[in-house]
Amino acid sequence: MDIASAHVKGYLVEHTANTPQQLRRANMATILAVLRRSGAANGTDLIDATGLARATVIAVCDDLIKAGWVQELPAQKPSTGVQKGRPARVFEFDARAGFVVGLDIGMAKTTAVVADLKGAILAKNTVAFAAMGVRADSPAPRFTVIDQAICAALADAGAVPGEVLAAGVGIAAPVDRAGNIPSGQPMWKTFDTGIKDELQRRHGWPVLMGNDANLAALAEAWMGVGAGVQDLAVMLAGERIGFGLMESGRLLRGARGRAGEVGSLELLDGVGTPDGIARLARDLGAQTETAELTQFPSAEQVFDAAARGDAAAAKILTTIAVRLGRVIAVVATFTDPELVVIGGAVAASSAVLLEALEAELANFLPSPPRVAVSPLGDSIVSLGAVRLALDHVQEHVLELVPGGGGMRGRNSRQME
Amino acid sequence: MDIASAHVKGYLVEHTANTPQQLRRANMATILAVLRRSGAANGTDLIDATGLARATVIAVCDDLIKAGWVQELPAQKPSTGVQKGRPARVFEFDARAGFVVGLDIGMAKTTAVVADLKGAILAKNTVAFAAMGVRADSPAPRFTVIDQAICAALADAGAVPGEVLAAGVGIAAPVDRAGNIPSGQPMWKTFDTGIKDELQRRHGWPVLMGNDANLAALAEAWMGVGAGVQDLAVMLAGERIGFGLMESGRLLRGARGRAGEVGSLELLDGVGTPDGIARLARDLGAQTETAELTQFPSAEQVFDAAARGDAAAAKILTTIAVRLGRVIAVVATFTDPELVVIGGAVAASSAVLLEALEAELANFLPSPPRVAVSPLGDSIVSLGAVRLALDHVQEHVLELVPGGGGMRGRNSRQME
DNA sequence: AATATTATATTTAGAACGTAAATTTATGTT
DNA sequence: AACATAAATTTACGTTCTAAATATAATATT
Known part of the structure; x- marks a missing residue:
């Protein structure tokens, strides 16, 4: 040894x-x-x-x-x-000496992204489980759907499975440093804990698991507004708040992979629940007197109404900003990031929240961090999964054989 | 290059x-x-x-x-x-190929610890500024007192200044990764920001600065109950709460050295201020009806009274446990430590708080971290300073010359 | 006392690596 | 065609590590 x-x-x-x-x-x-x-x-x-x-x-x-x-x-x-x-x-x-796959496996859909070894995004494919007739609680057929997303993306990228050197996977559960899910949500448990082995078995790639918010932080530090920032907090805040924390350029995972995971927030004045932006907008919208918002309100409707000058909608946004601001204030107090990024599908619409949010932060922090909105949209987790896979490849370059190697069809490059 | x-x-x-x-x-x-x-x-x-x-x-x-x-x-x-x-x-x-110095420079007193290169503690010396007639707000003469503590400890250890390879210094202010104090407390500012250069100038040693709670974490991970724990939170909670956080065996510092620093806690239900155990015990003691506690109450008196069965004192301890429990709950939520250690001079008496504290934690966390009391007493910060200096020496061994080297009197070991 | 045993240190020969200097090569300029 | 230039290539050499052979220092055996 x-x-x-x-x-x-x-x-x-x-x-x-x-x-x-x-x-x-x-x-x-x-x-x-x-x-x-x-x-x-x-x-x-x-x-x-x-x-x-x-x-x-x-x-x-x-x-x-x-x-x-x-x-x-x-x-x-x-x-x-x-x-x-x-x-x-x-x-x-040779950026094409191999490829990596990034997966964002969500409750409702799976996104697969294929990138070359320099991180250039070559293809992206999203498949909804519902569209394929898969029930939310049935683990087995999900893998068929996931494979479909992967294969379509690979084909789009002009890659064959044998050329993939690693795959990163983001899921909405804590993932510890060993890549295990210590205690998943009851319903997902059987599925989540099996993902890694099953994917590895099906394709033969090294599979790296990551928590979705953590991968969002990797993505943001890689190609988002967090590029170059060593101490970064990324908040995924669609349905449920979750943070990905980076300190000194390294991802924080915690003892059981729960770093940045938000459980109950009942201790926080004026917060209470870890509800995210979309959910808050819906819930608060349903309670207003603006007719348009009370019936089947969606987050978009609330944001649109506020943009048009609807007072009730504007008040909702302020309420949301105050809540998020307080959560961020607490996280920033203890982890001291240079920048906090709001990411995910709601990021774009969240730009209007920034001002109120920064005002709220100033109430609690003497020197608050910068706050920004992610430019990566709903690709943020799958891009983070790509980054995770790339990091693995970069760390193990000389142990790997480019172009697939092993039993798989080697490409002509390495035949002499 | x-x-x-x-x-x-x-x-x-x-x-x-x-x-x-x-x-x-x-x-x-x-x-x-x-x-x-x-x-x-x-x-x-x-x-x-x-x-x-x-x-x-x-x-x-x-x-x-x-x-x-x-x-x-x-x-x-x-x-x-x-x-x-x-x-x-x-x-x-050769553990005696050199020595390191660990300093805990507090508001009222300075402690100097001398250790050999294996980390064996050889001497410890504490000097109170007041005892030497130094006013709290006069920076200059403090260095004389500090030097006195250092020299006495070195003499005790049988070491000469030329044999010291590095010194670690703990202060109650944020210290960033570069060793600078980004924005000290108003009163300490002129003194704090000058400590590093002045000590370096006086003794010629490499001087490493560290926040007191951060150094407490280093000490605890080194020789306390946190030994072997990769994800650790150490809470200094005497007068004022402060955390030292370690993730994956590395100290978290944050963008401006504020990681683990507790500012205002007004957002936390039932907490409000970052007051520590000693201060809370005093303040709450002054408000009881137990005669002994209302007049000049001290933390010890409250703990003693509770130990003797005084109901009011017991209630105070419960209140303290609840407050600390809530702060720990929030920190643990976001950083997910395996173990939380209560450290500092109040640690020993805090053992009676553990049960109530764990009960409070269980209210907010599904799987709370272990909680323990530090065995390192009020040496915790100076031991952390020793560890900081040792880490520096270990990282730069081959660049250093053992036994002092350079212009200083080399010892016989390295003469040929 | 002489000899065997044994674990270790030391010596020797060899292979891989990186460097500096000399040499060659490929291009453009005069 | 002769020259200038920048880069690649070759050559000679010093350093490092390794494996194998040899020497050494202790104990055990005869």
């Missing part, structure tokens, strides 16, 4: 003993990471980025090409000035 | 390019870490722990001996069985 780890009075110490071979692997990982984000690079670029000598950089790149992670591009004309000297070899991380 | 780092759409990626020399350094760090926790070890032990070959292990140990971090012990008689074969060389991390 080359890893020794031990608990030292509560401190987990991990030691990695190194051999020259592992040294080369480390440098491969380094250069691969540089290439992943730099589009295309030549030897000199990589020398500058890594500090390694030219001979080493080229040797590593050749190794990476042989391994299938990197492609060599035809020599480029210099964009600035004239071509001087021997043309540089140009290397590029 | 050999480190390339860049922001990739919100993700900080750090790459370390490696050379053979860095490889040896990594193996030195590995073996040093194994030795630090294993007391004493021979070649075979280290081979098992690291996976390196015998020749490498011995060579690395010789390097470490030459560098001053490791000592070779005379061959040991085997405790079990008889000595067979050539006796093994025995290596030991």
Whole structure:
């Protein structure tokens, strides 16, 4: 073994003993990471980025090409000035050396997203369980629907299942660090706890599970308004409030995967329940005197009415803003984020809440965090699932075989 | 440069390019870490722990001996069985290759603790500012008092200032990841923000700043009831409530160092203020009809009276337990710790609160965390400061010179 | 006392890696 | 065609780790 780890009075110490071979692997990982984000690079670029000598950089790149992670591009004309000297070899991380799948498995529907290894979103597919005649409480046929969403998205992306290197899955239940669901909601329990193994069995991919709000935070920190923010709170607030918390660029999960999960809020003055924006809008709408809102009110109707100047609707929005503001105030008090993002399907309409929300925050916090609305819409969880899968792939690049590998049909790239 | 780092759409990626020399350094760090926790070890032990070959292990140990971090012990008689074969060389991390200082700088007094590099506590010294005639609002002479506490503790430990490799400092103010105090309390501001530079200037040590509750968490995770717990909340609750939060074995600091800091709690039903146990006991005691408690009541008097069966005092304790329980319930809801520890000077007497506190927690949480009382007493912050300094030393071992080094008097160990 | 046993340290030879310097290569300019 | 230039490639070398062979220091056996 080359890893020794031990608990030292509560401190987990991990030691990695190194051999020259592992040294080369480390440098491969380094250069691969540089290439992943730099589009295309030549030897000199990589020398500058890594500090390694030219001979080493080229040797590593050749190794990476042989391994299938990197492609060599035809020599480029210099964009600035004239071509001087021997043309540089140009290397590029092969974003199509594999694919990842991101799943958002909800109560009513499942969304599958396919991305390449650089995170470019290639396809997205949503299938409602109801539309396929699946009852809410029947676990087995759900997987058929989920597979259908996956396969359609893969086909759209021009990928075959064998090329998928990992899948991330978001569900509305706590997920601990090991990827287990400690104690699911009664109804979902049998289904939730089986998702990981069943998907792994069906497709043979590594499957990473994540709580929906946590994945929303990953997505937001990746490609939303939270990009670059190290300390971030993302609030999913459609039907039910839930937070995804990142501190120092890392996701907080908690002992049982419940970090950011909102249980009862009866302790919070003027809040009481963890109801989300859509639900509050509906419930409060039903109680007003505005005729349009009392009958079959929907969140959209309330927001629309407020936009048109309906006083009752405007009052509802203020009430919602006050409630959310208080919840955010408490979370921000204890976790001190730089930015709080409101995400999910209700995010777009929530922009009108921002001002009232910030006013409420100011009542309770001396220096409140910034508040923003997510641009990722209802893709936020599936994008987070993609990010989760990408993180797994990036962490295990050199252990994986690009293009499917293993028993599955290898593509021509890696045949010699 | 050999480190390339860049922001990739919100993700900080750090790459370390490696050379053979860095490889040896990594193996030195590995073996040093194994030795630090294993007391004493021979070649075979280290081979098992690291996976390196015998020749490498011995060579690395010789390097470490030459560098001053490791000592070779005379061959040991085997405790079990008889000595067979050539006796093994025995290596030991030299816990006295240097020292660390932990400081708890409070409003009224300063405590200095000196420990060796294995974390053994060698000396402790507390000096009250008042006793030295220092007014609360005069920054300058405080450093004289602090230095006095440090020097006395160092002398007690048999260490000279030149042998100190780092100092950790705990203060009752937020401290961000860079070690700065973003916005101190008005009165302390000029003093607090200057502590780090002034101590560094006076002694030449690396000085690490930490919030008191955060350091309490480090201490508890190190040598308290929280040892081995990855997700931990430690509540300092003497005069004012403050939390130190650890997730996945890492301290949470937040964007401005305010993670775990309790501001106003007016949002929390039945709580309102962040008053701690001692303060609540005093305030509530003053309002009872028990004569003993109304005049100059102190926290101890209230706890004593309750222990003797005084009904009013018992009621006060229940009130306190309910308040604390509610605060803990909210923190636990959002951060999901495995264990909550009550720490500080009031910890010992707080044991009687545990039952009522757990009952209150059960009202709000479906699966509440364990709750315990810290065994570290009022040393908790200074021990955390020691841990902070030790962590710094461990992280930078191979950059430091044991025994003081640099301009300071080297000790004989490293002269050749 | 001499010899075997045994676990360990040390030496030796070899392979992999990274670097610096010299050399070659491919392009554009004169 | 000769030259300039920038990059790739080759060469020689030092460092590291490993495996195998050898030496060493203790005890046990004869």
